[in-house]
Amino acid sequence: MTETALASHTPDGRPRARGLGIPLPGTPGPLNAVTDVAGVEVGTTTLIEGDGPMVVGQGPVRTGVTAILPRGRGGVGEPCAAGWFSLNGNGEMTGTTWIDEAGSFNLPVVLSNTHAVGAAHTGVVRWGNRVAPRLARQWLLPVCTETWDGYLNDINGDHVRPEHVEAALDSATAGPVPEGSVGGGTGMNCYDFKGGNGTASRLVPYGARTFTVAVFVQANFGSRAELTVAGHHVGPHLLEDNPLDGDWFERDLAGAPPGAGSVIVIVATDAPLLPGQCKALARRVPLGLARTGTTGSHFSGDIFLAFSTAEVPDLASAFPLGPIDGDELGTIAFVPWGRMDDLYTAVVQSVEEAVLNALVVNADMIGRDGHRSPRLPLDRLSGLLGQP
Numbered sequence: 001m002t003e004t005a006l007a008s009h010t011p012d013g014r015p016r017a018r019g020l021g022i023p024l025p026g027t028p029g030p031l032n033a034v035t036d037v038a039g040v041e042v043g044t045t046t047l048i049e050g051d052g053p054m055v056v057g058q059g060p061v062r063t064g065v066t067a068i069l070p071r072g073r074g075g076v077g078e079p080c081a082a083g084w085f086s087l088n089g090n091g092e093m094t095g096t097t098w099i100d101e102a103g104s105f106n107l108p109v110v111l112s113n114t115h116a117v118g119a120a121h122t123g124v125v126r127w128g129n130r131v132a133p134r135l136a137r138q139w140l141l142p143v144c145t146e147t148w149d150g151y152l153n154d155i156n157g158d159h160v161r162p163e164h165v166e167a168a169l170d171s172a173t174a175g176p177v178p179e180g181s182v183g184g185g186t187g188m189n190c191y192d193f194k195g196g197n198g199t200a201s202r203l204v205p206y207g208a209r210t211f212t213v214a215v216f217v218q219a220n221f222g223s224r225a226e227l228t229v230a231g232h233h234v235g236p237h238l239l240e241d242n243p244l245d246g247d248w249f250e251r252d253l254a255g256a257p258p259g260a261g262s263v264i265v266i267v268a269t270d271a272p273l274l275p276g277q278c279k280a281l282a283r284r285v286p287l288g289l290a291r292t293g294t295t296g297s298h299f300s301g302d303i304f305l306a307f308s309t310a311e312v313p314d315l316a317s318a319f320p321l322g323p324i325d326g327d328e329l330g331t332i333a334f335v336p337w338g339r340m341d342d343l344y345t346a347v348v349q350s351v352e353e354a355v356l357n358a359l360v361v362n363a364d365m366i367g368r369d370g371h372r373s374p375r376l377p378l379d380r381l382s383g384l385l386g387q388p
Helices: 096-102 114-131 133-137 162-170 248-252 275-291 341-360 378-384
Strands: 041-049 061-069 080-089 109-113 143-147 196-206 209-222 259-269 300-308
Touching (some): 080 275, 109 114, 109 162, 114 162, 143 259, 209 341, 275 300, 275 341
Parallel strands (some): 109 143
Antiparallel strands (some): 041 061, 061 109, 196 209, 209 259
C-alpha cells in the first residue's frame, strides 16, 4: 500500500475515517499519524485472553499497553519541551509536576488502564535503565497515563505487568500506528461504541518550511447521544443496540451516568516551541474533542500532553554539574507567539480525526461477564452523512 493510501486506510486495507469519505479539513502527513513527526516511535502490547464470567486475577482480559517514544530509542534521556492540560481531572498522568517545573521531559510516554499505572511506571524505569544506563545515575520521572477499561476487562486482576510495558517499548517503531482495539486501547469504549487508539496528523506551512502537528488518542469517553461526525449530530439516530447504557452501571459503577470513561491525548510536533506554547497546544485539544460531540463528563478523566521534538539541550536537568563556563546562558528557538494560530488549528483538526479513526478502525468486542461493545455501524453512518 502506498504512503498516500495510508493516510486513509490501514496497512491491511481497512478504511480509516477519511477512507469512508468523511469530509475532514486540513492536509494530513503521509501516514496521518503521530509518527509523521520525525523521530516519534510507537509500540504496543495487546492482552486478550479468556471469556465468560470474571474471576479477579484470572480474567477475562481485554487490556494492554501503548508506548510512545518522542525521540525514538536512541533519544531516550534527551529533553523535549512540553506542557500539559487537564480538562477534567478524574484520571492520572504521572510526571506532570516535573513538566510544570522544568518545562520538559526526557522519557517515553506509556498509556494503559487505570489500575496499571504503577506497573507502567515500573516498566518504564526498568527499560530506561536497560537501554540508557547513564540514566540510572539520576531520577526517572516517566509519563504514565490511563483510561478505565473495567467494562470489558478484569481491571483489578493485575494483568498488565512491567514486562508487558518493556515489550511495548522494545517494539516501538516509526511507520503506521495500530488503531482501534490494540495496546492500551484494547478494552476501551467511545460514545458507547468500541473505542481505543486513534491517530492523525496535519502539515502546517510556515514560510519556506513545513511543520507537522500530530496526535495520538486513547479514546474511552462520551455518551451515544452526543456523537457528532463532520458536523452531523448522528448520535440520536444510533441509540439502538447500546449494551453500555444499561443496568451494568448500577452493578459496576454505582450508578455513574453514560459518558463516564476518560480520554488521553498526546500531541507531538516538530515546530520549535517554548514549554508554555506546548501547554497552549494541549489546551486546544478539548476543541477537537468537542467537534465529536462530548461536553466533558465529570466522570471522565480528560488529560492532554503536548511536546516538541525540536532540539532543546538547555532544557536538560542532568547531573553532575561542572563549573559555570564563563557567563553560561541557555538558549531556545521558538515560533513567535503571534504565529501560533495555524498550529492550534492543526491540533483541533487532528484530534477530531483521531477520535473518528479510533471508532472506524474497530470491531465488536465481548469481554468479561459477556459484556459487549459494538462497533460503530459504518453503513448506517454513511447514510446519516448523506453519502451514497
